[in-house]
Amino acid sequence: MKISVIGCGYLGAVHAASMAELGHDVVGIEVDAAKAALLAGGRAPFYEPGFEDLLGRSLASGRLRFSPDIADAAGCAVHFLCVGTPQKRGEYAADLRYVEAATESLLAVLEPGQLVVGKSTVPVGTAGRLAELVGEKVPGAMLAWNPEFLREGYAVQDTLHPDRLVYGLPSGPDGDVARARLDEVYASIVATDTPLVLTDYATAEMVKTAANSFLATKISFINAMAELCEATGADVKQLADAIGHDDRIGRKFLNAGLGFGGGCLPKDIRAFMARAGELGADQALTFLREVDNINMRRRIRMVELAREVCDGSLLGKRVAVLGAAFKPDSDDIRDSPALNVAAMLQLQGATVQVTDPAAGENIRRSWPQLMVVDTPEEAADRADAVLLLTEWRQYLELDPVAFGALVSSRKVLDGRNALDRERWVAAGWSYRALGRRSD
Known part of the structure; x- marks a missing residue:
């Protein structure tokens, strides 16, 4: 099938390469000519494990190309x-x-019988409005909504082997045609009995924001428990382990720490609240405001904890920050809790050295006021405190004995509750973490 993908950022580039991997003839339309050229040359403009290999295979197959010109989308089904x-x-x-x-822009090349498929995360009501526009301008063209559920760090896996497919379909015969077309696009995925949800536009639009709101709520819940644990002397990691054995709750997303960030969860829950307000249903989502507040408080508490371990003042102290991306296996620094903390530490007088395996260039470009180094060893040089703020595997595997020889003071703050506390304490480190007793 001939397919176009309009917009080749993180979502679109992965989707385009994946559709070519599935055997389709794909053109990725990207208005940023430099980005289109980069992708056409087999280079990824972002860090995502496995993507550059997928991109190279898809380009080499001859089934994938990129263009800045929407005219090249003409003739795609x-x-x-x-x-x-x-x-x-x-x-x-x-x-x-x-x-x-x-x-x-697509309307200029769209033809009757062709299908427009939205994958972007949009406020409920957007698909219906766009469907009217498409139907009015190009009678016989159709629109469906097929939300994405990509996790950064697992985007290739999530596209080629999703845990579910959701089709938001128009009513009547067009819905049958749209479903058949999507089934053809995802034929190899459908053949593996991947769960398929057939629904209307509004429900399909709400699936992604509802899912992200639930995950954000779960993260903020355990972080609220961390606040109580600090007040009572309880241990939030043991608490999470205990309640996580209840299969109604589960252990995933119950890791207390610095909270969530990135380009999806924060903006999606806020957009969800805004749209609910526009619909007169704002009271249904008022709890998300507190979810957001709890999340932001964790960043402030991390700075307070750093000040505590630095004898009450950050002025003149050297602080190593391990991790800057909002999560491991990503170079995404949008709304990064780690960078937010690093900037606040610096504003309070600390000399901060930040390192990240993938996000270094993004930090240098977007946060020029921060000092960025290439390795954790460079960051830890003569440090008065070390903060783990993104749980990259290479940081979790550091040798605390050898690492301790680099610092001025063996004080580690585990912002993700991810380090082996006993191992670090045995190596002579003072260990602190959000929601856990000090050692």
């Missing part, structure tokens, strides 16, 4: 909309300019 929906500046609501611009 299916057009995927994969552009970003960032948070509006100064507001909670999602900025739909890119979705609207992509749809408008």
Whole structure:
């Protein structure tokens, strides 16, 4: 099948290469000509494990190409909309300019019988509005909504082997045609009995934001418990282990620490609240405001903890920050809790050295005020405190004895409750973590 993917950022580039891997003839449309050229040359503009290999295979097969010109999408049976929906500046609501611009540009080449498929995360009601526009401008063209569920660090796996597919379909005969077309796109995935949910536009639009809101709530719940643990002397990791054995609760996403960030969870829960307000149902999601507040408080508490272990003042202290991406196996620094903490430490007078295996260049470009070094050893040089803020595997595997020889004071703050506390304490380190007793 001939497929176009409009917008080749993180979502679109992975989707385009994956569709070519599944055997389709794919053109990725990216208005940023430099990014399109980079992808066409087999180079990924972001860090994602396994993606560059997938990109190289797909290009070599001849089934994938990239272009900045929407005219190259002409003749495709299916057009995927994969552009970003960032948070509006100064507001909670999602900025739909890119979705609207992509749809408008696509209308110039769209033909009757072709299917437009939205994958971007949008406020409920967007698909219905775009369907009306598509139907009005190109009678006979159809729109479906097929939300993405990519996890950064696992995007290739999540695209080629998803845990479910969701089709938001139009009513009537068009819905049958759209489903058949999507089944053809995902034929090899459907053949493996991947769960398939057939629904309307509104439900399909809500699936991603509802899922992210649930995960954010679970993370903030255990972080609220961490606040109580600090007040009572309880241990949040043991608490999470105990309640996680209840299969109604589960242990995943119960890791207390610095909280969530990135380009999805924070902006999605805020957009969800904003849209609920527009619909007159804002009271249904007021709890998400506290979820957001708890998440932001963790960053402030981490700075307070750093000040405590530095004898009450950060002025003139050397602090090593291990990890800057919002999560491991990613170079994404959008709304990164780690960088937020690093910046606050510096504002309070600390000399901060930040390191990250993948995000170094992004930090240098977006946070020039921070000192970035290449290795954890460089960051730890004569440090008065070491903060683990992103749980990259190479940091968890550090030798605390050898690492201790580099610092001025063996004080480690585990912002992710991910280090082996007993191992670090046995090596002579003072260990502190959010929601856990000090040693």
